[in-house]
Structure formats: C-alpha cells, structure tokens
Amino acid sequence: MEQSLAIVVGFVAVLSLLLSPKAQSDAAFFKGLSPTGEQPGLLILVFSQVTTWIFARSLLNAAILGFYYGLWGTLAYAAYYLSFLTGAKIIDSVRFRHGFNSIQAFLDHRFGAWGTRCYNFVIGIRLVSEIFANILVIGILFGVAGSSAYMFAVIAFAVVTLVYSMLGGLHASLRTDLMQMVLFLVVLVILTVWVISSGNATVGHLLFKPFNISDPGPILLVVALLQVWSYPMHDPVMMDRGFLADRETTRKSFLHAAWISVLCIILFGSSGVIAGSQALSGEAMNAVLLRILGDVPMLLFNITLVVSAMSTLDSTLSSSAKLVVVDMKWANPSVNNGRISMALFMLMGLLGVFLGNKDLFSAVALSGTASLYLAPVIFFSLWGGKTNIPVWSYLATFMLALAGALLYFVESAGHTQLLGEYHKYTKLLAISVVILMLGCLFFWIGLMKDRSKEPEKNLMEATWS
Template identity: 55%
Template sequence: MNAVDMPLLISALVLVAVGSLVLAPRVRTAEGFFRGSSDAGVQPGVLTLTFSQVTTWIFARSLLNAGILGYFFGIAGALAYTAYYGSFLTGWLIVDRLRFRHGSANMQSFLQARFGRLGNACFNFLLVMRLLTEVFANLLVVGIVFGIAGSTEYTLAILAVVAVTLIYSMTGGLRASLRTDLLQMGILLVLLAALFVLMLQHSLFDLPAVMMSSPDITSPGWILLVVALLQVLSYPMHDPVMMDRGFLADRDTTRRSFMHAFWISSLCILAFGLLGVFAGLNKLEGEEFLTSIARLLGEPAMLMLAVALVISAASTMDSTFSSAAKLAVVDMGMGKGKAGSGRIAMLLFAIGGLVLVFFGSQDLFSAVAVSGTASLFLTPVIIFSILAGREVRSWAFMVTFFAAIAGSIIYFLESSGRVGWVGALSGVEHNYAKLLIITLVILLVGLVSFVLALVPRTKA
C-alpha cells in the first residue's frame, strides 16, 4: 500500500496485538472455549455481543470491497454492499425461530431432523468452505497492505497476523474472541470515524455529486443491490460466525445485539463505501482506489486505513477460528467435545487458509462470491421449514443444494473469464448481471422443488 509509514504502522499493530494477547483469557472449560461463557458461567452481555457481531462482519475484505464498489459504481455500489448487512435482521429472525419455536440448539440438529444426515453433511460442507474463504480473503488483504503478492513483506505480514490471532484464539477460544473484539471494535470505530471526517472536510467533497453518482438505473451497482436483496435471507445462515453468536445469550439480549449490530455495521460500511464514491469522483485516469485515497487524503489517512484493515482482518480471523473449532468439535461431533480438539481444528483451518493464499486464486471478488451464491439453497429451507414450519421431503433439499453449487461454480468460471455460457444464452455482459440471472434460476429451482415436495398437513 502506497504512502504508509511502515515503521509507524507496524508499531501500532504491535500495540494492538499485545493488547489482544493480554486481554485473551486462558480458558480451560469446553463451555468457555466453545460458547464464550465466563468461568462463573455468565453469558455475554448486549455490548459484548453487539461489538463482536459488528467487528467480525466489518472484515478487511468487506471494507475493501465496499470502497471499491463505491469507487467504480458510485452510490449504487455503496448501497449494494450495505444491503448485505440486512443479514443481521434476517439472521436474528432465523436464530429466534430455531431456538424458541423449534427448540434447536444449533442449525445442524434442525437440518438433520428435517433432511437427514446427508442434508446436514451438505450444510457442513458449505460452512467449511465459508470459513476457509474468510481466512483466505482477510489474509489476502493483510498481504496487500504490506506489499505486492509474493514479496517478503507480503509473506511475513500474513504469517505474523496468522500467528498472533492463532495464539490467543487457541488460548481462549470463543471467550478470547469476544473479549478482544471489544478492544478491536473500539479502535476500528475511531479509525472509521476519523477517515469519514477527513473526507467530509475535504475541499473536493460534494454531497450532491456523491448522491447522484449512479444516474444510470442499469448500472452494475443497482443490479448488485437487487442481488443483495435476493441473497440477504440465506446469507446469514451460512455464516457460522454470526449464527454462533445467536446461541450464546437469552432471547432479549440476543435480539438487542442483532438489532444494534445491524444499524452500527450498516452505517460503518456505508461510510466506507462513500469514501470510495468520493475517491471515484475525483480520481485521475488510470488510478486505483487506494492510490486515489492516498493522493486525496494523505499519509495520515492511509496509516489509519491500513491499521483499520489489519485490525478488522485479525478480528474476523479469531472469530473464524473459534467458529471452526465449534463446527468441527461440537456441531460435527469430532474430538469428543474437548477444547484440545478445538485447538487442532483452529490450526488446520489456519493452514488451509494459508494454502489458498499462497497456492490458490488471488481473485478476491470471485473467491468470496462462491459461498454467497451457494448459500441460496438455504432460502427455501428458511421460508418453508424454519418460518412456516412445514415438512418437506428430503429430495427437494438435495435438488436445491446441487443447483446452488452448480450456480456458484458457473459464476466463478464466468467472472474469471474461463467460460461465457450465461452471456451467450442471455446476451448480458457484466458479471453482476450474470450473477442476478444465476441467483434467480437457483431460487426458482429451489422454491419450485420445495413446493412440489411439501408433505400434506395432517388433520387433527
């Protein structure tokens, strides 16, 4: 990243790392390690849950994506990415119905009861892919902050962030994640607010121009907004980091934490998206997003941005590691429920993320789009099974699952330029238009399948 004082950046991050290591407790009980309760068995409060939800969803790649979408597509791009944070509302609804209507302790128990072991295995496969993608995507951003891909700085930064987050995550599990999230979220809010104020005070900032930056209704940004609204129901259910926090506290605390997380995270992401819009309106020919920000706001802003990106990456990864441990040991039944087994799972997911970074695709957008598209198979599950409480034959679940997986693979191939099937059949050219078509097809297949597979209600 250009125009960043590296010694000062490293010093700031070392202080945050030391603070996180000091805050992280040594947890010895499985309940504290996997469910975040204190040694006395006290559940996390509203503030802890809210800040943890927000900071784990304002991940490094989300900040970068929001800024880049605003940079290229104006206000429509910023709003489109913000729309995904409506997942806190739909996520709360899903959790509330699972816990208090269906009496489920997690999503896996509900899915196994309704769709059998194979249905549960399909869901767990998606969660594993999602968690690995989170580690990969955030480490990729960390590397970009410090240097070009493959450079010594790039590699060392990635390894250092993995090592620090893995150490305190393995020490304290979910309890450590919750405690360090408070520190990391506090710093992140200050940094984002400072960047936003710098933009508002800039002589080139023009609010009317920002608001009118997407005049074309067919802009890819508006198309992505439609996609986000179609995906926002299923999106939270395939994110174990969010869902795990929905099973930690009582009903009122859970509801309030999700509601507060919604408006706080939406404002933060929208603010960062507007930073991208501002940079896009004032960019020079051939400039990239980060280069424009450096020229417009200067070195102090770039330092704050770099710190924000790395902190958000670390915060997301410690939560990802704790969710990976719970998924493997508690939800999938491996390791006899022991914290030691959870630590092994964390290490394996860290290694998997590193393999993807150094030997996989370097395309941030294509890689992270796969899981979101694949999660669409959960939309009819939520509508018919969780919300309506209807019994559905298992074949519909499998048909919808394979349709969603096929659609996500096709989008990955389309967006990376390997195939052009959707464009040839539909005539559309932009990737987001193709994504909209794929999303609609998956939803149509899923909803029709579930309607056909409904088990008739029995008369009392």
C-alpha cells in the same frame, strides 16, 4: 507508512494477547462463557457481531465497489448487512419456536444426515474463505504479492492471531472483539471527519455515478436483497453468536448490529466513492486516496483494515473449532481438539492465500450464491413449519445452488461465456433468481407430492387398525 502500520499491528496484537485468558473449560472455549459461567452481555454481543462481520475484506470490497460503481456499489455491499435482520428471525425461530440448540440440529431433524452434510460443506468453505481473504488483505497492505514483506506480514499476522485464538477460544474472541471494535470506531470516526474536512465529501463527488438500474451497482444491490434471506444462515460466525445469550439480549444484539454495520460500511465505502469521482485514467484507488487526502488518512484507512481483519480471524477460528468438534463431532469436545482444529483451518487459509484466487469479491459472491439453497429451507421448513419436505427437494436445491455458484465463478473469471457477454453482476443476478425460483419449486413439488399420498396413508392406517 508501513513502519507506522506495523507498530499499530504490534500494539493491537499485544493487547489482544493480554485480553485473552486461557480457557479453563469447554464452555469458555466453545460457548464463550466467562470463568464464572456468565453469558455475554448486550454490549459485548453487539460489538462482537459488528466487528466480526465488518471484515477487512468487506471494508475493502465496499470501497472498491464505490470506486468503480459509485455510491450504488457501496450501498449494494451495505445491503448485505441487512442479514442481521433476517438472521435475528432465523435464530429466534430455530431456538425459541422450534427448540433446537444449533442450525445443524434443526437440519438433521428435518432432512437427516444429508441435511447436515450439505450445510457443513458450505459453511466449511465459508470459514476457509474468510481466513484466506482477510489474511490476503493484510499481505496486500504490506507489499506486492510474493515479495518478502508480503510473505512476512501474512505469516506473522496469521501466527499472532492463531496464538491468542487458541489460548482462549470463543471467550477470548468476545473479549478482544470489544477492544477491537472500540479501536475501529475511533479510527473510523477520525477518518470520516478528516475526509469531510478536506472538502472532498461533496454531493457531487458522492453522486458522480447517476442511478441507472442496468448499471452494475444497482444490479448488485438487487442481488444483495435476494441473497440476504439465506446469507446469514450459512455464516457460522453470526449463527454461533445467536446461541450465546437469552432471547431478548440476542434479539437486541442483532437489531443494533444491523444499523451500526450498515452505517460503518457506508462511511468507509464512501472513501472509495470519493476516490472514484477524482480518479485519473488508469489510476488505482489507493493512489487516488493518497493524492487527495495525504499520508495520515491513508494510515487510518489501513489501520481499520488491520483491526477488522484481526477481529474477524479470531472469531472465524473459534467457529471453525466449534464446527469440527461440537457440530460435526469429528473429535472429542475438548479444548485441545478445538485448538488443533483452529491450526488446521488457519493452514488451509494460508494455502488459499499462496495458491488461491485473488478476487476478493469472488469469495463472498460464491458463498452467497451457494447459500441460496437455504432460502427454501427457511421459507418452507423454518418459518413455514413444514416438517414433511422430502430429502430429494433439499438435495436438488443444494446441487442447483452449488452449480450456480461454480457457474458464476467460471463466468466472472472469464473462463467461459455461457451466459453471453453481460456484466458479471448481471449474470449473478440471473443465477440467483433461477436458484431461488427453482429451489422453491422443488420444495413446493415435494410438499404437494407428500400431500397426495395422505389419502393412501390414511387408508393403510385404517386397514391395519
């Protein structure tokens, strides 16, 4: 099966290279414009949104959560894709209500240099974690961690994706996303039909875990519904695609991406649910799927992971280049500097694979928890239109969210037991609630203090006039 999967990887890689024209301008490399200066259309934008957010890690997480926690675990992960709905509202407010051309420009206007520093720090970590996690999935598919097959798969996959990403930048990413999404959908439909026809997709198998609000699956679903308000704003891949087309095309692309993504995640995650319902004691998910479905469905299962990993990686690299060169302005906005940035981010991602944490969900939970510092920004400054929130409120919320993310990491990894012996998702829920409540409190106090100074300001203005 590894040989068949390698052939598929090679085919997708060659096709991606052929579809990646060399970028001739900064607009093509960083803004995704065609050689004639045209913006991407609705279909390309929708498919690009979906395929870049249905990462290999996401598919595997949805299946694993279904395997351990039943349908509720898969639904919990699918709930994160409601981020497209809140993301659409965020983009519409930033671009068309407030008139900014990037999230960084909005934060700089509201909170100065600290606004962009904190944000760039969080999304920088997000980008590296995306590269690391998707490459890690590829390595796992081809061999045991540390084996020669594992090392070769990781390095080869990274090099091929980096080459065609460096060639065409965001324009190439959009073109390859369309092809990769079509291939992904075809394979997913075949896999779904195969699973249904095998007789394993019964109601009994899908509902083998009854709903209990205190179980990890439903608790994680609540966590997702809390984090979904801020999660899209900290994802540069999604946000970058919100600044490429006109208002109506952008709005429709987010709305269609939402339902398509949720459906795809549920369909794929259901394989994990079915495996969990028939697993023997101590049996791994892949072993169960192989036993009940056979070699061909498992090959299709793995192909979807490979295609989604490649589509996510090229988009992540494009956003990495834009972050360093355009948003942070660490280098002149040239194509060559963008390519250098891509190479550096890929190197950091590879270091994470060989040296970092191997828990796939830890990356999404960490970044999702850290992103909660943006929720008060969205509620008060973006949607509420408040321009007088003090910087200390922003920084206090940022430090709180960062501390919460680190606390969850050490608690879930078993390094500490400061929050007791509860399940890690129960701890994540408690941490998320505290960050949201205190963060909004910090913003409200800052707003009230500024209002209390208004009579003094008016008196001073009257005196000087």
